[in-house]
Every structure is written in structure tokens, then in C-alpha cells.
Amino acid sequence: MTVRHVRMRWLVITLAALLITTPALYAADQQQLLIYHWWTAGGERQAMQVIFDWFTKKNPNTKIVDNPVAGGGGITLKTVLLGMLAAKIPPDTFQSLSGAELKQYVDGNYVAPVDDVWKAQNLDANYPTVIGKMTTFKGSHYGIPMNAHRANWLFYNTKLFNELKLTPPTTVDEMIAAAKRIKSSKPNVAPIAIGTREKWPAVFLFDVTLLSTGGPDAYEKFYTGQLNVKTAPEVRTALQKFKELIPYLYQFHGAKTWSDIAGPMAEGQMGMMVIGDFAAGLLVQAGYKEGVDWDAVGFPKKPQEVFLMIVDTFVRPAGAKHPEATTAWLTNLTDPKVQGEFNIIKGSIAIHKAVPDTTYPDRLHQEASRTFKSKRIVPSSIHGVLAPPAFLSDWQDILTRFLYSPDVNRALDEITSAMDLDKVSESSGWYWAK
Numbered sequence: 001m002t003v004r005h006v007r008m009r010w011l012v013i014t015l016a017a018l019l020i021t022t023p024a025l026y027a028a029d030q031q032q033l034l035i036y037h038w039w040t041a042g043g044e045r046q047a048m049q050v051i052f053d054w055f056t057k058k059n060p061n062t063k064i065v066d067n068p069v070a071g072g073g074g075i076t077l078k079t080v081l082l083g084m085l086a087a088k089i090p091p092d093t094f095q096s097l098s099g100a101e102l103k104q105y106v107d108g109n110y111v112a113p114v115d116d117v118w119k120a121q122n123l124d125a126n127y128p129t130v131i132g133k134m135t136t137f138k139g140s141h142y143g144i145p146m147n148a149h150r151a152n153w154l155f156y157n158t159k160l161f162n163e164l165k166l167t168p169p170t171t172v173d174e175m176i177a178a179a180k181r182i183k184s185s186k187p188n189v190a191p192i193a194i195g196t197r198e199k200w201p202a203v204f205l206f207d208v209t210l211l212s213t214g215g216p217d218a219y220e221k222f223y224t225g226q227l228n229v230k231t232a233p234e235v236r237t238a239l240q241k242f243k244e245l246i247p248y249l250y251q252f253h254g255a256k257t258w259s260d261i262a263g264p265m266a267e268g269q270m271g272m273m274v275i276g277d278f279a280a281g282l283l284v285q286a287g288y289k290e291g292v293d294w295d296a297v298g299f300p301k302k303p304q305e306v307f308l309m310i311v312d313t314f315v316r317p318a319g320a321k322h323p324e325a326t327t328a329w330l331t332n333l334t335d336p337k338v339q340g341e342f343n344i345i346k347g348s349i350a351i352h353k354a355v356p357d358t359t360y361p362d363r364l365h366q367e368a369s370r371t372f373k374s375k376r377i378v379p380s381s382i383h384g385v386l387a388p389p390a391f392l393s394d395w396q397d398i399l400t401r402f403l404y405s406p407d408v409n410r411a412l413d414e415i416t417s418a419m420d421l422d423k424v425s426e427s428s429g430w431y432w433a434k
């Protein structure tokens with residue numbers, strides 16, 4: 001057992017002990033729903049209230065006991081949940097990303113199937129096939145999703161691109177060419193905006209590079225350990241192209257988060273950035289106008305445009321104390337009206353096919369909805385959706401080092417070692433199961 005595993009085990013035991021001594025989490029009243037989630041900031045909190053309001057309208061005798069845990073991507077929440085689940089005092093439902101992260105809870109026997117809800121709401125017909133794939137393990141569905149974020153947007157400064165007569169790039173080579181043009185014409189403007197203090201934005205940028213050079217098939221195989229990294233030309237080429245992007249990155253990216261640099265990009269201090277659609281909400285709230293200060297396009301367009309997807313789910317914990325309330329909560333999430341109203345505020349899109357593209361008031365999300373329904377959907381690597389969480393942690397470190405010391409051969413060796421250590425191929429068999 002490694003030092004990391006010992007520390008994690010100690011943390012789980014400690015949390016469990018603390019939680020056991022907190023019986024106030026559960027009131028005697030059976031008509032309640034205890035829910036844990038990480039939608040706590042700004043519009044996310046308002047979006048969550050939409051679900052609460054619809055649920056209460058349908059279930060007026062059930063009280064929601066809301067226990068949000070702050071932290072981007074639910075990192076803090078997951079730590080707290082480990083203690084609760086280990087102590088066998090689960091909430092009635094909690095939030096999890098689909099795919100590899102959800103699989104961890106399934107493997108730990110912490111969650112129960114939700115096939116009854118899936119069948120009752122005819123989700124095989126109403127949700128895209130890949131959604132079912134990302135929630136299915138051991139032959140059963142284990143999560144109910146209601147929204148999808150698109151990770152592969154290229155945001156750019158509209159005024160700068162108009163001034164330099166630049167067309168939004170469609171490939172990584174075009175992105176490099178645009179960056180060169182910006183750097184030569186505007187030396188004080190950082191061509192590519194990025195903030196890597198939290199590391200994962202570097203993965204966003206690499207992911208679109210791999211999609212551009214290798215396509216979606218290579219992308220899926222890479223993140224599920226199906227490629228021989230040292231010999232696969234798609235991976236080497238992607239790292240080489242990624243290396244070519246580095247001279248054009250915002251110089252002090254290691255000191256900034258993605259949210260720190262979105263505004264400067266809209267102000268023209270930086271040219272373009274690869275980020276998820278959640279950046280649109282931040283920019284709008286900050287007063288920057290779509291089509292005037294900034295715009296965005298799906299990226300890359302070639303060799304094949306895809307919807308790089310991040311999906312949240314809610315689950316049915318094993319041993320939940322209020323199972324009827326849990327079922328009502330999960331059923332409510334599948335309502336197209338709830339999904340439409342929620343996603344307008346959340347900045348994501350609904351996954352129910354009955355929600356029309358015109359639901360969204362802005363062009364970006366209308367385009368996202370059309371793309372979701374018409375293009376290939378590929379699970380994003382980030383946040384443990386496609387890549388196993390253990391590898392993703394190591395991968396972020398490897399890629400961050402590469403930004404400062406871009407040695408392609410060393411990176412290939414490090415990736416290979418991490419994939420072997422984290423058993424990526426073995427852990428990802430679920431994705432390729434028929």
C-alpha cells in the first residue's frame with residue numbers, strides 16, 4: 001500500500017467517524033430528501049433552485065435537506081462522500097460525473113441501479129445512446145443525467161480577429177498560424193489565453209489538439225489505454241503540435257485560473273482560448289457581449305467536428321433512508337421542462353431529445369444543442385468522465401511539466417508509465433463493453 005493510499009484510507013476513516021457523530025443529518029420525518037451536490041456558485045446555485053422548485057411542486061409533502069459542498073468539479077464533495085459511504089450513512093442522492101467517476105461508486109457497491117426510472121421514462125429512446133453507455137455498468141444503469149457541457153469551444157476576441165482579418169481556426173495548424181499572426185502584429189497581446197494554476201485547462205487544450213491531429217477514434221483509444229503510446233503516431237503528433245502552441249500561451253498561465261483570464265481575453269489582452277461552454281456564462285455575467293467583445297466556435301472542425309461531452313448525474317445510494325423520495329428526485333430530472341429551464345441558467349444543454357434548440361436565448365447554446373443532436377458525441381477526458389481518475393491526476397502533472405519543459409520523448413515515457421501504474425486499459429474495459 002502506497003503512502004497516498006494510506007493517507008486516503010486514514011482520511012476516509014476519520015471522516016466516517018466524524019459523520020457517525022452527526023445524527024442531525026437525518027431527521028425522524030420520513031418525508032424528506034437529503035441531497036449532496038457541488039452546484040453552489042453563482043448561476044449554478046440558481047439553476048439548482050429550479051430543480052428544487054419543480055420537485056417541490058410535484059412532491060409538496062417531501063422536504064429537501066440541501067447539503068451543498070463548495071468546490072469546482074466536486075473535489076471537496078467527493079472527499080466528504082467517501083466518509084459517508086464508508087460509514088454506511090449515505091445521503092438520499094448525490095451528484096457524480098458519468099463514466100469513470102461513476103464506475104468508482106459502482107465498484108464500491110455504494111450505489112444501486114436506476115433501471116426502473118430509466119425504463120419508466122423511456123430514456124433509451126429519449127437520450128442519445130452514448131448517455132446510456134456512460135451510465136451503464138454490470139448490465140444496469142446507475143445514474144440519471146439531465147445536462148451536458150461541451151468542452152471543445154474556441155473562444156476568441158471579436159474585435160482583434162476583425163482588426164487582423166482572422167478567421168476562427170478549424171484545425172490546430174490554423175490555430176498555430178493565427179497565433180503567429182497575433183504575436184507578430186500585436187506583440188503585447190498573448191495569442192492563446194490559458195490559466196493552468198488548476199492544471200486541467202492544459203488538458204482541455206491538449207484534447208482539442210489530439211482531436212485535430214488524430215480524430216475522435218484515436219482520442220477515445222488514448223484515454224482508455226487502447227493505444228501503444230510510444231508507437232502510436234497520433235499521440236506523438238499531438239504532443240509535437242502541442243509543443244508548437246506553447247510559445248504563444250499567456251506567459252504567466254501558471255499563476256492564473258481559467259476564470260482569471262476569460263475577462264482579459266474578452267478585453268483584447270489575449271486572443272483566443274480553449275475552454276468549456278461554462279465560460280460563456282462567466283463572460284455574460286461580467287458584462288462582456290457575445291458577438292461584440294467575444295465569440296466562440298466548436299473546435300476543431302476538422303477532420304471531424306465532435307461534441308466533447310461532460311455529463312453530470314445523480315444517483316441512488318445503496319441503503320438510502322428515503323428511497324421513495326430518491327425515486328421522485330431522479331424522475332423529476334428526466335422531465336424535459338425541468339431540463340430546459342435548468343440548462344438555460346446552468347449554461348449547459350438538456351440531453352432529452354424533446355427539448356428544442358430554440359429553448360436557449362443565445363447563439364452559442366443553440367449551436368451546442370444542434371451539435372449534440374447531429375454530430376458525434378465523445379466523452380471528455382477531464383474530471384474522470386472518460387479517463388480513469390487516477391490516471392487523470394498523473395496526466396495533469398505530466399502535461400503541466402511539458403508546458404515548461406516540452407520533451408516529447410520524455411512525455412511519452414511518462415504517459416506509458418502512468419498508464420501502466422494506473423491500469424488504464426483494465427479500468428476502461430467498461431467503455432468498450434457491448
